Amino acid sequence: MRVCGCEISAREVRLAVVCLNDGGNIEILRLKTTRIELEDDTSDADLRSFLRALHEFSSENEIDTFVIKTRAKKGRMAGGAVSFKIEALIQLVEGCETRFVSPVALSHFAKKEVENYPEKMPVYMKNAFLSGAYVLTRG
Template sequence: MVVCGCEISAKEVRLAVVHLNDEGIIEMLRLKTTRIELDDDTSEIDLRSFLAALQEFSRENEIDTFVIKTRAKKGRMAGGAISFKIETLIQLVEGCHTRFVSPVALAHFAKKEVEEYPEKLPVYLKNAFLAGAYVLTRG
């Protein structure tokens, strides 16, 4: 199974594609595309373009499941309206399932079960990697 961990931040989604190798170890694929940005969330053309970019990304990388790190819906740390549009567009990618994982679950998983991160993992992809690894190990 190939899983794409997603962290939505402002107007972009950060993407980390992971799978289990033959030894059952989580590997992150090194990809050119690690972010997709939504330029104008009020433009139908931009929304369709963003969805098309996600479709293409999922096809190229044979993604089975997208895993999204959830954001608060209200309160001081709430995600913005644009981030929820991005979340919806991810859920609309044909041929892929979408799952969600909470920040608390990711923090616990990182502390208790992640022994090491992939070499040269960019800081901005850490949560996306954790989301994908979480689903791979938890099923």
């Protein structure tokens, strides 16, 4: 099973594809595409292009499930309108399930169950990796 952890930030989604290796350990796949950006959220063409890029990414990498780190809908730390459009587009990817995980659950998971992060993993992919690893290990 391949899981793609997603962290939505501003106008882009950061993607980390994880799976279990033969030893039962979490492994991050080294992929060329780690981010997809939505150029103009008011353009039909750009929205369709973003969705097409997600479809291609999921197909090429045999993604079973997308996992999105949730964002607040109200208050000081609320996600922006564009980020919720991106979230909806991820949910529209055919053939893939979409699940959500809270920042609190990720923090607890990182402290209690993640001993080491993969070597040379960029810092900007940490939350996407944690999201995917969380669902992969917790079902």
